[in-house]
Amino acid sequence: MKSVRFISSIAAVGLLALIGCSKDNESSGSMSKMEVRLIDGPGDYKAVNLDVQSVQVHVKDGDDEKGWENFALINPRSYNVMEYVNGNSALLASADFPAGRISQIRLVLGPNNTVTLKNGQVKPLTTPSGQTSGLKLKIDADITRDVTYQLVLDFDVAKSIVARGNGEYNLKPVIRTFTTAIAGGIKGKVSPVSQPQILVIRNAAPIDTFSTSPNAEGGFLVRGLAAGSYRVEFWNNNALYSNSTKQATVTNEQIADLGTVELK
Known part of the structure; x- marks a missing residue:
């Protein structure tokens, strides 16, 4: 003690x-x-x-x-x-x-x-x-x-x-x-700057889904994620860009950085 x-x-x-x-x-x-x-x-x-x-x-x-x-x-x-x-x-x-x-x-x-x-x-x-x-x-x-x-x-x-x-x-x-x-988390930046809905989905049971959107500079961060493998989906309302999917692995005491995600 x-x-x-x-x-x-x-x-x-x-x-x-x-x-x-x-x-x-x-x-x-x-x-x-x-x-x-x-x-x-x-x-x-x-x-x-x-x-x-x-x-x-x-x-x-x-x-x-x-x-x-x-x-x-x-x-x-x-x-x-x-x-x-x-x-x-x-x-x-x-x-x-x-x-x-x-x-x-x-x-x-x-x-x-x-x-x-x-x-x-x-x-x-x-x-x-x-x-x-x-x-x-x-x-x-x-x-x-x-x-x-x-x-x-x-x-x-x-x-x-x-x-x-x-x-x-x-x-x-x-x-x-x-x-x-x-828990760790996932962060990154979207380019060009737009406002897609970002879904972070755990790949293994229990299947959890977290959502966020980027800030004015395109940056995003989802915290409080348990260690594991995640699918990150970018859903665009803007017809100029298509949807995109990335994979990320989260560990405790670590933020997985996706870097710049190019929306095309």
Whole structure:
């Protein structure tokens, strides 16, 4: 387990736009996509509810407060972490994110943290640094442009809930963090610039189809594709150009580049 500590003051940070789609209709430049997910290790309780209010990621080395970026949460609320075991997870945030190194993550909890004991009794969970504590965790991961990543917070219930001996409980979160690439994608450019519909079709089961269209410069990007072989079809509404088909192979942590696709 990685060691953690509480930070009592939270600096103002820049807000990242929340993006929930798995595909884009234009090249994202130096951006990748990041999902923040919460999972849990089992514990001897009925429920452990965490009041998750904010997730912040540090994009610079060291502890410079200017290096923190804020993820807009999909739904700031209380999460029963014991529901997220055996492959289940809670999606806390999903956003475009600058490619590069991320060094730390900070999880900000609200005041409504509780544990439900086996007998059904609900107890408040108190933290050493108060209700607005920020839990800071080490990450140290390199994020590649155009790739989709999952940043996973693995909450250890058994070690995080501490009985105080007077019938009350403290919350001292022990969280393991890891970052994985979950999918690659396909990008390219159409020439001459037109607005064909682009269909990306997985060649093997399960057969999935994704659609997009090029931007004003002809560039296109489809992200969030599982590894495998794909057929890329260009369907033109313009009678001057015929339809075209290309093949692409996608791997994790890689964007397959079709280069310039000539429409004739």
